[in-house]
Amino acid sequence: MKLEEMESRLAKLEHELERTKAVQEINNVMGRYECVHKALSMNLTPECFALTMPDVSMEVSDWGVFRGPEAIKFQFGQMMQEERIGTMFDHYVTTPMIEVAGDGKTAKAVFYSPGHETQIDKVGKRRAYWTWGSYSADFIKENGQWKIWHLKWWRTFRTDYYKSWVEDWPNIMTGPAHEHDWNQEPCTFFHPYDEFTERWPFPMIPEPYETYEGAMLDWAFGGEKYKEFKKAYLKKYKTPTGAFEYAHKGQKAGVNANNPAGASFKVKLDGTHAETGL
DSSP states (O other), rough: HHHHHHHHHHHHHHHHHHHHHHHHHHHHHHHHHHHHOSSSGGGGGGGGGGTTSSSSSSEEESSOOOEEEHHHHIIIIIIIIOSSSTOOEOOOOOOEEEEEEESEEEEEEEEEEEEEEEETTTOOEEEEEEEEEEEEEEEEEEEETTEEEEEEEEEEEEEESSOOOOHHGGGGGGOOOTTTSOOOOOOOOOOOOOOOOOOOSSSSSOOOOOOSSSSHHHHTTTTTTTTHHHHHHHHHHTTTTTHHHHHHHOOOOOOSSSSOOTTTTTTTTTTTTTTTOO
């Protein structure tokens, strides 16, 4: 074997090793994202994002797309802050499907995410919820480290702890807690469980690719390979939130409803509510 051929094969092996390592590093980034997703450490979440990228983004449920480094910092540093006492936010990442680009510079991924929460409503009562969904994500290397580039949380259901999603789906939480504090982009898709519509398989799994092109929603809606799903959905429901609006009899996504977040700061250090004493 000639020296040039050996060097070429070695370079290819090193490249594939880096792509293999990327899968574990990306899993760790998502794990870190969930580990700091707590009331006391929510403000650390932006560290998981590629804040040098001007189009870095996060979309939670139907809250709209928060795009840009300052939007990410606002979302986790202010908007998603919760009372520290008596609350709980535990979410997990499972079923990872990660595709690292052939050039090794970016990656696409889908994760499923079960979870449970305790929030404090406007009268000071602690309420427990089941919160399940999935993530679609783009990742990019920033200064040699993998970071979240674009992330969307696709809500599956959020129900009272004592009720199933079959019973409690009409009371789904919608809209950000602070509706008018940031000029976010419109919601790209919202279709939690209901008893009147089909369950569409979004986000779709990413396919192998060489170099990143387009946008996350292009592949998360099926890309070229599974484009018939998106076409069928839009043919029936017209808009990205059409199935939700159909099931909820015209209710609009993105409008604050059944969302206790932001109402819990009337709780004192001893855990009692400042106004009700609960």
